[in-house]
Amino acid sequence: MEDRIEQHFIKERIHHLEQLSALLRIPSISALSTHKSDMVQAANWIAESLREAGLEHVKVMPTKGNPVVYADFLHAKDKPTVLIYGHYDVQPVDPVELWENDPFDPTIREGKIYARGASDDKGQVFMHIKALEAILKTKKELSVNVKFCIEGEEEIGSPHLPEFVSEYKDLLSADVLLISDTTMLGPNAPAICYGLRGLCALQIDVQAAKSDLHSGLYGGAVPNALHALVELLAGLHTKDGKVAVAGFYDDVEPLTTEEREALAALPHDDETYRKQLGLSALFGEPGYSTVERFMARPTLEINGVYGGFQGEGTKTVIPAQAHAKITCRLVNHQDPQHILDLIEEHVRTHTPEGVTIQVTRFDTGRPFVTRFDAPAIQSAAVAYEAGYGVKPYYMRMGGSIPIVEVFDRILHVPIVLMGFGLPDENFHAPNEHFSLENFDKGLRTLTYYYEHLETV
Structure with a gap:
């Protein structure tokens, strides 16, 4: 990464965390109708942040539910276009008595920022905005074209986004869809997710x-x-x-030999896993490893x-x-x-x-699976190695992001699931948090991805 971009991140870090905290203070809980105005506030906040970053054609677009935020920057002639998807809505906070701080009063302690939405997905969406802002403010141009599609209903199953994607598929057309709403395997163990249940x-x-x-x-x-x-x-x-x-x-379909080898290579130990969960024994479908059971079966x-x-x-x-x-x-x-x-x-x-x-x-x-040897995914692997200094793992994720399959079916675009959360960050639970180490390394990883995707 260029020194001027690195210096930008160092200079702006405190300001970035203040901005992220402002976003996290908005209680944009899509499941509760009492927070309807907060959904609009969060969408407008994202839109303004995109404008400040230098993105163009920023729109808060209505749906039959909560609005979608769109923006783009399309000046890299003959270069690929990256569509960035994320969501600004969050889960309810119950049981609130188990939180160590107010869920919507962001608190930093021990290198982590605690608040609802910190990891899922406001923190990760915010990183994309700031990575592109850093490039635009230091270089005045991008090496790729970018579009944003940030919705407000992911936590309730994205009921209105399929219709939106279908209606605006030309507006959203791209060469790569990039999503940061998944996890790494652990600290300094980045992982590219190639499948979702x-x-x-x-x-x-x-x-x-x-x-x-x-x-x-x-x-x-x-x-x-x-x-x-x-x-x-x-x-x-x-x-x-x-x-x-x-x-x-x-x-x-049966797991291929290649997939089983990739999943077997993940740093997982059954005995450690069992003890961490406080179990006397593990249990599951015979004929499959524990990792295969919770990721791919x-x-x-x-x-x-x-x-x-x-x-x-x-x-x-x-x-x-x-x-x-x-x-x-x-x-x-x-x-x-x-x-x-x-x-x-x-x-x-x-x-x-x-x-x-x-x-x-x-x-x-619907489930989603893609080839993990696709060029856009291999470019993500190179970016992770640049940001973290280690090669990433390839994995499926046991959870679900239903809209991913919709994008795949309607837009016919390669999808890269490039997350920066950690499995123990309590998303959907009390005391959700996001590692500031991954915030810092993630910014640099994303910047590298946007800067070098054109070479793939």
Whole structure:
């Protein structure tokens, strides 16, 4: 990296952290309608930051939900165009009593900045803006063309962005899509993510009698909603951890030898992993390593079960209702709606006598996988090595960013998932934070990427 850009980052560091803190103070929680005005404020803040950085054609564009922020700088003739995607919305902060500081009062301690959105995804979006600003303020030009698409609904599944991308696909056309909303493997262990699992979610509601019943008067003579639900849930898996829903694995392609070798090369130790989680043993689908299970295999998880009396002490009732929430992580060609169809059919086929079942569907997102030898991804590897001094790993990520598959399907553009968060930074949880070491190294890595993408 050129010395004048390095000196710019050194000179502006305190100012950058003050600016980032100002963005983090905006409680842009997309899941809560009470924060609608905060969503607009955050979008306008991003737009103004892009203008100050020197980007052009900055727009806060309406959708049927929260606005999308667009900007570009298109003066590098015959050079590639990079579309940068991110989001300015954040998760709710509950349980707030577990935070060590106000979630929207950014606090720096021990080399980390603590606030909701610090890592996911405001901090990482902000880094892209400041990397490009550094180049523009020191060199007055870019080696590539850039466009920004920053949305405000990622944390609720991006319900309106597919329509936006489809409507404005010419405006968003690019040669590379660059996203920083994933994690590294650990401190000074950068990783390029070449695959994301998809998602589908549902709720099962069981109804037995019309109301709770006295267990002394009715016990042994009527169905128990919780018993029925437990029986249903137990039948979703085999004892060795495989999903027992018929057809669940039909569209899953086997991992290639190359992929298995790349995943096996990741610095993971089962025993350390087990101890960190406080477990007596690990568990999962047979025939696969722990890394393969949480990065590259599909899952069906019970997220919550409730019904009957849950207060202090005891209450002798037979519950009339019981409920369960379930999510699946999907891979390869698994279609979320088809998987939901299969689960619903399984549930109805195995419904115990005497109860009725209602299935409610929620969020869905398709999986995404790309070639990790693609030129744009290899350029990211070179940039990581320049910024961190080590070669990056290649990995899939077990989580989901549903809009990635939408970009892939509509824009037909290579996608580079180049994150700077750490797995233990508590995104979606109390005390979310972002490493300032990765903030500093990430700025330099991104600058190198933008400066050298043209050579790939």
